[in-house]
Amino acid sequence: MRSTRLAIALTAATLAFAAAPAGVQDRRAGGPSRQRPPQGFACVPDDLTAYTGVVVRYQRERARTTLRIRTDWETTEDVTVTHTGAVDAAAFFRYAGRPFVAKDWERIEKSTGVLRPSTRATAWVCKDGKILVDWGVPKEG
Numbered sequence: 001m002r003s004t005r006l007a008i009a010l011t012a013a014t015l016a017f018a019a020a021p022a023g024v025q026d027r028r029a030g031g032p033s034r035q036r037p038p039q040g041f042a043c044v045p046d047d048l049t050a051y052t053g054v055v056v057r058y059q060r061e062r063a064r065t066t067l068r069i070r071t072d073w074e075t076t077e078d079v080t081v082t083h084t085g086a087v088d089a090a091a092f093f094r095y096a097g098r099p100f101v102a103k104d105w106e107r108i109e110k111s112t113g114v115l116r117p118s119t120r121a122t123a124w125v126c127k128d129g130k131i132l133v134d135w136g137v138p139k140e141g
Helices: 002-019 104-108
Strands: 048-060 064-071 076-082 093-095 109-111 120-126 131-135
Touching: 048 076, 064 120, 076 120, 076 131, 093 104, 104 109, 104 131
Parallel strands: 093 131
Antiparallel strands: 048 064, 048 120, 064 076, 120 131
């Protein structure tokens, strides 16, 4: 009987997580939160890492954008988004889960190449080298 209840609880938790919209944090299962990758970012879940926190260093160049994120888990992570040959670097970014548009640069930068203080982001990093940065993510909690 106990194992049946456990199986039902695990099934319910799995279904609740699967039903959550992309990019949200799921606390319904009662354990630590787990972020879901943005819709359209294809990566095997076991090959995916997300770094969420305040961007403490930012450098945007023609061929790459480099970030240092002080994560909400008190680690510091360096991420380099390579956009060599891309017509528009915005294709590698989102803002609050939606596609990044030209107007979003003003939301994250106080002037070209200078990030606004305390700007938050999640860097989605796939083992195969794909990276997507979602800007403007709220502080969990």
